[in-house]
Amino acid sequence: MKDVLVPDIGDFKEVEVIEILVKAGDTVAKEQSLVSLESDKATMEIPSPEAGVVKELKVKVGDKVSEGSVLLSMEAGGATPAAVAKAVDSKPLPKKEIPQVSAVVTHVAPVPPEPKDAVQSLPHASPSIRKFARELGVDLSRVQGSGPKGRIVKEDVQSFVKGVLAGRPAPAAAPAGRGGGLDVLPWPDVDFGKFGPVELKARSRIKKLSAANLHRNWVMIPHVTQFDEADITELEAFRKSNTAETEKQGFKLTMLAFLIKASVNALRQFPDFNASLDKTGESLVLKKYFHIGVAVDTPEGLMVPVVRDADRKGVFDLARELAEISRLARDKKLKAGDMQGGTFSISSLGGIGGTAFTPIINAPEVAILGVSKSQIRPVWNGKEFAPRLMLPLSLSYDHRVIDGALAARFTAYLANVLSDIRRTLL
Ligand code: CAO
Numbered sequence: 001m002k003d004v005l006v007p008d009i010g011d012f013k014e015v016e017v018i019e020i021l022v023k024a025g026d027t028v029a030k031e032q033s034l035v036s037l038e039s040d041k042a043t044m045e046i047p048s049p050e051a052g053v054v055k056e057l058k059v060k061v062g063d064k065v066s067e068g069s070v071l072l073s074m075e076a077g078g079a080t081p082a083a084v085a086k087a088v089d090s091k092p093l094p095k096k097e098i099p100q101v102s103a104v105v106t107h108v109a110p111v112p113p114e115p116k117d118a119v120q121s122l123p124h125a126s127p128s129i130r131k132f133a134r135e136l137g138v139d140l141s142r143v144q145g146s147g148p149k150g151r152i153v154k155e156d157v158q159s160f161v162k163g164v165l166a167g168r169p170a171p172a173a174a175p176a177g178r179g180g181g182l183d184v185l186p187w188p189d190v191d192f193g194k195f196g197p198v199e200l201k202a203r204s205r206i207k208k209l210s211a212a213n214l215h216r217n218w219v220m221i222p223h224v225t226q227f228d229e230a231d232i233t234e235l236e237a238f239r240k241s242n243t244a245e246t247e248k249q250g251f252k253l254t255m256l257a258f259l260i261k262a263s264v265n266a267l268r269q270f271p272d273f274n275a276s277l278d279k280t281g282e283s284l285v286l287k288k289y290f291h292i293g294v295a296v297d298t299p300e301g302l303m304v305p306v307v308r309d310a311d312r313k314g315v316f317d318l319a320r321e322l323a324e325i326s327r328l329a330r331d332k333k334l335k336a337g338d339m340q341g342g343t344f345s346i347s348s349l350g351g352i353g354g355t356a357f358t359p360i361i362n363a364p365e366v367a368i369l370g371v372s373k374s375q376i377r378p379v380w381n382g383k384e385f386a387p388r389l390m391l392p393l394s395l396s397y398d399h400r401v402i403d404g405a406l407a408a409r410f411t412a413y414l415a416n417v418l419s420d421i422r423r424t425l426l
Contacts, residue, residue, distance in 0.1 A: 001055060002076065004034065006046060006069045012039045014064040018151075019126040021045075026054045028074070035059065035071055036126045040149065045127055052076040125152035133157050150186045163212070182219075206301035217363045222399040225358040225370075228411035230418035232374055233389040238421050246319060255374075255391075256294065256348050257319035262417040263369060264290045264311045267344055270410045272402055274343045276364040284401060293342035293362055294322065296329040303329045304362055306342040350374060356394045366401045369414075370394035391418065 009015065019036040022028055033045040034054075052074040059071055124145055125133070129152055133140050136157065143160045145152035192198045203211075232255070239253055246253040267274040267290060275284045290311040293304040305325040310318060328334050345362045348371040359370040372392040378385035393414065397407045417423045 001073055003058070003070045003073050004046075004049060006037075006065050006067050006071060008067055009037070009044060012037075012044075013066045015039045015044075015066065017059050017061055017063045017065060018043065019128060020057060020059070020061060021127060022054050022057075022072070024054055024056055027077075028052060028054060033127055037065065038124075038126075038149075038151065043124055043126060043151070046071060048074070050074075050076055124150055129154060129157060136161055144184075145186060146189060204300045206298070206303065210302050213363075214360050217360050221361050221363060223358070223361060223396050224399045224404065224407070225394050225396045226404070226407040226411050227356050228393045228395070228408075228415050230391045230393060230415035231379065231388045232391045232418050235418055235421045236374070236389050246316060249316075249320075251320045251323045253316070253319045254322065255350060255371075256322055256346065257315045258418070258421075259346055259348065259369070259371060260292050260294075260307060260310050260318050260322075261315055262414055262423075263292060263344060263346060265417050265423065266410055266414040268311070269413055270406065272406065273367045273397070273410060275366055275401065277366070277398075277401060281400075287343045289343065291341050291343050293339075293345035293365070294325065295345065295347035295359075296326045298330045298332075300332060303334060303339065304342065304345060305329055305334050305338045306340065308341070344368070346371065350391070354392075356392050358394060359396045361396055361398055366398040367407075367410075368396050370396065 015037040016039075017035055018038040021033050021035060028034065028048045028051065030049065030051045031047045034048050035046050037044045037046065055073045055075055057072045059065060059069070065071070124147075125140055130140065132154060133143070133152075138157055138160060140152060140157075143152050143156050144150075146156050147153040235258055236255070239255060239258065243253050271286050272284060274290060275286045277283075278285050289309060292307045292310045294307060296303050296305060305328070307313075307318060307321055307325065313321070325334070325338070328338070342362060342365060344365055345359075345368040347359045347368060349357065350371050350373045352373070354372045356372055357370050359368045361368050370393070372394065374389050374391040376387050377390050379388040379390065380386075393411055395407060395411050395414075397410075402410075
């Protein structure tokens with residue numbers, strides 16, 4: 001019977017035992033990992049110095065050990081690979097996972113300290129998590145750890161896989177501190193209850209889905225937002241003069257219907273805005289149809305149903321359809337197909353308030369128009385200040401596809417169209 005000690009582990013002292021990989025009675029092979037230790041910088045596995053049977057564990061998870069600390073006692077004995085495989089798992093292990101058994105030695109095999117750089121760039125995870133990740137084909141350097149000191153735990157691997165399946169982008173693997181990937185700190189793990197009373201509120205399925213989409217779009221698209229304003233004094237007067245008529249017909253004639261019409265007009269003039277990048281990024285797919293997504297705020301979260309062929313519809317038809325799709329959205333009756341195929345989106349917060357905002361592009365579209373609350377403001381007309389109803393526009397665009405000058409031309413054109421209703425209705 002002999003004790004297995006912590007070998008020379010370089011400069012590390014008082015290192016925490018984070019995982020014990022064997023139990024009393026286990027047959028182990030030489031070089032088979034016995035325990036995992038974790039320092040500030042790395043996770044290390046301590047291998048068995050020889051083949052044998054574990055008699056007694058002398059440490060538990062959470063203990064601090066240094067070179068020379070006793071880990072366990074074992075009875076030496078030449079275990080064959082087959083016997084070891086059987087002891088570890090009733091299914092035979094794949095050949096490459098069976099540790100090689102060689103001549104029995106009586107000293108503890110030292111683990112050579114890893115070069116500093118290599119230690120720092122190693123994913124911080126225990127062997128069982130590395131095995132779990134290997135089985136799922138997950139590259140641990142792309143997984144963000146949420147455990148102590150950023151250690152990757154099982155839930156991190158699971159949520160990485162879920163994210164990939166849901167189409168969320170995985171952060172690119174990048175050497176720490178060398179840029180190229182999202183080399184960020186782990187998310188703060190705060191016990192909020194320590195600071196005051198809290199309550200957990202479950203998030204709806206729609207909120208979780210749109211969060212994943214918004215996150216991808218925010219991270220992957222270089223957004224720029226162009227602000228402008230349109231004089232809608234005459235357009236508003238025209239809208240009001242028609243509301244009694246449309247209300248009789250059972251729907252509200254809102255500004256949004258005119259905004260869709262005016263946007264289609266601007267999209268025709270600037271086709272790069274009614275487009276998507278192709279898969280390679282080599283070409284732009286210019287769409288010859290005009291399907292406009294409209295952000296609808298519902299108690300369950302944000303939904304973006306699409307008004308199809310908006311170019312072929314009149315303002316009344318658009319207003320009627322808007323009323324219908326926002327009702328369907330709020331009653332949770334939209335189908336997946338109702339939210340697909342959009343070429344450009346509009347998000348109107350005008351009914352609520354605000355002066356400007358920076359909407360997130362609805363990928364794979366390349367631009368989105370944000371609309372805030374119109375207000376009467378004094379506008380200089382060359383001779384005097386006149387009270388005009390001004391509508392704030394916030395156009396976010398994908399800067400890979402659209403240059404700033406083109407975006408400024410687009411919003412100036414759109415403002416022009418909105419200020420001249422005859423052009424809107426063309
Ligand atoms: N400026 C001033 N008033 C405006 C306005 C504007 N730009 N746009 C609308 N209004 C007024 C309307 O005229 C209406 O007034 P009345 O009640 O006096 O008739 C009121 O605001 C409410 O309008 P509405 O919301 O019923 O209609 P809408 O066509 O403007 O908008 C819809 C419809 C579905 C887009 C809207 O209800 C909605 O959900 N908006 C939120 C979208 C959202 O959440 N975007 C954020 C996405 S990013 O997170």
